Amino acid sequence: MSIGHILVVDDEVEIRNLLAELLADEGYTVSSAADANEARALIAARRPDLILLDIWMPGQDGISLLREWAELDQLVWPVVMMSGHGTVETAVEATRLGAFDFIEKPISLDKLLLVIEHGLENNRLSRENEQLKRSVPDPFELIGDSEYMSTLRSQARKVAGHDAWVLISGEPGTGKQALARFIHQHSPRRHFPFIDTGGVAMGGRQNAAIELFGAESDGKIRYGLLEQANGGTLFIAEAADMDEQTQMQLISALENQTFFRVGGAEPVRVDVRVIAATRKDLEMEVRQGRFREDLFYHLSVVPLPIEPLRHHAQDVPVLLTHYLEAAHRIEGLPRRELTIGARNLLKAHAWPGNVRELKNLVQRMLILGTGDAIDEQEVQRALGVLPSNDEANDAASSALISLNLDLPLRDARDEFERRYLLAQLKSCDGSMTELARLTGMERTNLYRKLKSLGISANERS
Template sequence: MSIGHILVVDDEIEIRDLLAELLADEGYTVSSAADAIEARASIAVRRPDLILLDIWMPGQDGISLLREWHEHHQLGCPVIMMSGHGTVETAVEATRLGAFDFIEKPISLDKLLLLIEHGLENTRLSRENEQLRRNSSDPFELVGDSEYMTTLRAQAKKVAGHDAWVLISGEPGTGKQALARFIHHHSPRRHFPFIDTGGVAMSGRQNAAAELFGSELDGKIRYGLLEQANGGTLFIAEAADMDEQTQMQLISALENQTFFRVGGTEPVQVDVRVIAATRKDLEDEVRQGRFREDLFYHLSVVPLHIEPLRNHPEDVPILLTYYLETAHRIEGLPLRELTIGARNLLKGHYWPGNVRELKNLVQRMLILGAGDVIDEQEVQRALGFIPAHVDTEQAQGATLISLNLDLPLRDARDEFERRYLLAQLKSCEGSMTELARLTGMERTNLYRKLKSLGISANERS
């Protein structure tokens, strides 16, 4: 696999050929252009990772071409300017217009390779810093020391070594994106972008197509997510949300590794690994005719499932510590400690919103709470077990019914019903006859409801 695609723009064919041969030997793929016209055509076909641009060329010179890219916001990669007659003023102007660096002719090949390496590394670090700003915690970390999490990390590392497509399933908030980033970070593609479609509406046809495949209008190119991910990984945050038209376009693009931008006439080549995630049963979506069967089989070459947090509660304490420390270190929130009682209460929580709910809860307690210690009553208030106006003495007898407003309606309803029935079970000391009377439910329906919510008939707490 190539370590990067470089566009060489120079009117001297000897220089173009020399650089193409040298860079190919180093593991790069190379495109060449003799002037501004060919350079525009080249970036329309394939988005480069770095551009080597000669200043003095017939027709449009390198500085004015750089200015054009700068004004049209098309500098999506580092540009190294080359010149045999450069001046300080020219170098300053090139830097102002976004050039990464400047090298004089005759070119020192060792220096050029070093500049290229630094330019690509600078781009990679910028991407990672942007990811870290969007994600308050380490995006590559799968937190937990349980046997389950240890096995999941081992599976992810094994999958990372291959280039097969991956389908990650699991409830909302379980960490599907974190698992995808972990796989990318441990793969040979880790030095290339990880592009997440999570902020993009994947239905809506024309808008989704422009976001995914980019567009061309009046000679201006807008690179889509698929092209931005070239060489790296495209993470489809919720595969089931794609409309049929987007599914059809995506399967064609990914099968052939080529596509057309919206409004474009030339095919664009990409080399992308796909990791998709879903909270739904995609096989059922296929049976219902809402998801293309061919796309499903392409996406699910390697299926991975993330268990809900309630299935590995032994990871709750380390997750609590991790997010308490992370919120203090990155967000500047006060450093507070949980009492043993508070930790035990949280370990026994059902966590319908999974790791996302836990992280949000920690942030809420650090923002709204006071003091160095978080006790059991503060946790109960944060979970919604105890209304904020109820004092500690009243809280001792309060019925613990929580409602997490961050959840989708269906998940919130299931969690409320589960806590309601658990509380009623406790109050009637496990008597199903009394429980049926209290809830007003027929016993057959009651047993069915308890089973669907994962509640044992003899469960008391």
């Protein structure tokens, strides 16, 4: 697999051939152009990852061609200028127009390779940052030390080593994008872009087509997500949302690794891996005629379901700790700790919104709360759970929630009974008659229980 596509634009055939041979030996694919017109034609046929551009050429020189790209807002690849007669003023002008670097002839091959490597890495990071600004990615990682999460990470690493398409299924908020990114980062394609369609309305037909396949108009090329993902991974954030026309166009493009831009006349070749995600049952969508069967079988070469958080609730404490720390370290939110009761309450929560709900809840409590500790009452308010109007029941519930679940069963039972009876004793203002009524215990048994737990009948706190 190529590590990048380089376009060499130079009127000297010896320079073009030398650079093409050198770069091919290093693992790059190379296209060569002798002038500006040839360069335009090659760019229209295939999006370069980097351009080596000579300044002095017959006809249109390199600086004016660079200016043309800048004015068309088409500098989506790094440009390295080359010249044997460069001046400081020329270098400054090239940099002002958006050139990544400037190399003098005769060219030092070691320096050239280093500049190309830096240019490609800089461009990759810029594209990823730009996409993150346009989209709303799932920001969670594959966090968890349960057996389930360990198995999922192991499966993802195995899948990453192959180029098969993957279909990730699961409820909203389970981390489908995080799993896709994990696979990409552990694959041979990790040095190329990970492009997410999450910010695109995939059911919009013409708009979706332009976003995915790009467009050509009045000599200006708009590169779609497929071309941006060339060499890397295209993540289809919600496959079930694609309308029939988009599905048909996509299956053709992905089967042949070739497509036409909207308004374009020449085919464009790409090399991408596809990872798709869905919250719906795609097999059911196929049976009901809402999803193409051929696309389903292409996408689901390797099906990879993600379980909802409630099915591996033992990961909740680890996730809570991770996002509490991340919110403080990355977002500058105050550092706060969850009490044992708050952690137990959150571990028992059903998490219908899965990991996304957990992360949002942590942020909400850190933004709106005060103090160093987050107790169970604050958690209940954040979850929208209304406290009981019965003070005694509220106190008993609080005692249960605050129980340390790491204790042996007998010690945990004694601790709960002690907290429960203390809360009830306080609620009835020390009246043993009322306490017997509230607990449903005979007074003789009640006195015996209080004594065994070390509680004085006059104790109220």
